[in-house]
Amino acid sequence: MSLLITLAAFLVTISFLVLIHEGGHFLAAKLARIWVHELAIGFGPPLLRFRIGETRYSLRLFLIGGFVRIAGEEPASRSEEDARVPEARKFYAKPPLTRMGMVLAGPLSNVLAALLIMILVVGLIGVPYLEVYKFVEGSPAAGLLQPGDRLVAVEGRPIYFIEQLQRAVQRQGERGQPVRLTVEREGELLELAIAPRLEGDRYIIGVYFVGSGTTRRVPFPQNVAIGLVWVKNIIFAMYLAFKGIFTGAISPGEALTGPVGIASIVGQSLAMGLLPFFTLVAALSLIIGLINLVPFPALDGSRAAFILYELVRGRPIPPEREGLVHYIGFVILMGLLLLITYNDILRLIRR
Numbered sequence: 001m002s003l004l005i006t007l008a009a010f011l012v013t014i015s016f017l018v019l020i021h022e023g024g025h026f027l028a029a030k031l032a033r034i035w036v037h038e039l040a041i042g043f044g045p046p047l048l049r050f051r052i053g054e055t056r057y058s059l060r061l062f063l064i065g066g067f068v069r070i071a072g073e074e075p076a077s078r079s080e081e082d083a084r085v086p087e088a089r090k091f092y093a094k095p096p097l098t099r100m101g102m103v104l105a106g107p108l109s110n111v112l113a114a115l116l117i118m119i120l121v122v123g124l125i126g127v128p129y130l131e132v133y134k135f136v137e138g139s140p141a142a143g144l145l146q147p148g149d150r151l152v153a154v155e156g157r158p159i160y161f162i163e164q165l166q167r168a169v170q171r172q173g174e175r176g177q178p179v180r181l182t183v184e185r186e187g188e189l190l191e192l193a194i195a196p197r198l199e200g201d202r203y204i205i206g207v208y209f210v211g212s213g214t215t216r217r218v219p220f221p222q223n224v225a226i227g228l229v230w231v232k233n234i235i236f237a238m239y240l241a242f243k244g245i246f247t248g249a250i251s252p253g254e255a256l257t258g259p260v261g262i263a264s265i266v267g268q269s270l271a272m273g274l275l276p277f278f279t280l281v282a283a284l285s286l287i288i289g290l291i292n293l294v295p296f297p298a299l300d301g302s303r304a305a306f307i308l309y310e311l312v313r314g315r316p317i318p319p320e321r322e323g324l325v326h327y328i329g330f331v332i333l334m335g336l337l338l339l340i341t342y343n344d345i346l347r348l349i350r351r
Helices: 003-031 096-124 162-175 222-247 259-272 274-292 300-313 319-350
Strands: 036-052 055-070 127-135 150-154 179-185 188-194 197-199 202-204 207-216
Touching: 003 036, 003 055, 003 096, 003 259, 003 274, 096 222, 096 274, 096 300, 150 162, 150 207, 162 179, 162 202, 222 274, 259 274, 259 319, 300 319
Parallel strands: none
Antiparallel strands: 036 055, 127 150, 127 207, 150 179, 179 188, 197 202
16 A cells, blocks of 8 residues: 555544544533633644634644643633633633543543444444364364354354354353354355364364454444454453563563554555454554553543542642643653654564
8 A cells, every 4th residue: 555545544543533532522621611722633733723602623734633722721821811711611610520521531432432433343344254264183173164164153143253152162062062053155054063172171173263354244233242342352452462561571662553653554454444444443542542541640541530639638739740740741651652653663664
């Protein structure tokens, strides 16, 4: 795929994810009657700017990031813009729980968007069939299944994830009964019964599966359930990745990627088709949402933690101290981003 198309896909994807995130903050602020000065996508000089009511909307030159600027977000600020805003409509004048809701609305919007994208993708585009790839030595399924067979159902129920098959094999094995599979082979549906074999503490049928190039749509409400399973799997994968980083099992340079690496991945996924592309968009939205919930300085989770401390303590931390903590966190995050981007560039050069 050309560099221009990759760059365009990356900028559109990032702008969309930023709009989801900042739009969550924006809508929560509007619902709470907090004065919003500006909603911006991108940074730098404005390319497009217009005003509706009290709020200015802008599209800026550098389409990586964005912001919502609200009145009174920095209590120490004495800007002329804030001075014209009624006191009751400033951020710090609102109750702690209202402020926490606005702070958390951004990352939670990303999480919800990821789920909705996957529900729509599964329902409209579908999921790949599980296709037989090869067999382990002495496989109970050898001679019954063939490479290229597509798995349609297990025990009479449609199957979409390998975990469904594993549970059915374990259940039938414990009962001492064969597992019934419905497979598609050269356009025909076949019913097969395979007796699971005990290996260690689990039952197996000895088959490796891969995702087929053919997909099938998933009807409602199964698409909702699959979307939830997908979100759970991504969260678990993130947990394993960070656990590996902290334990030293995984190099941070291998596990983390920045804008350059993400742009490359976006281009690759788009070249593979709509299903991989939209799945990646959903994954990025989920990752952005979950990372922003982490109580690290400068992230939304940290701002929520300060508000929670205020609820427990009965009074807020001095804004100057909170601002300093967020500033230090921002500097650390920017340094980390530069380091990750440097590693991304080195990876691309070495290819």
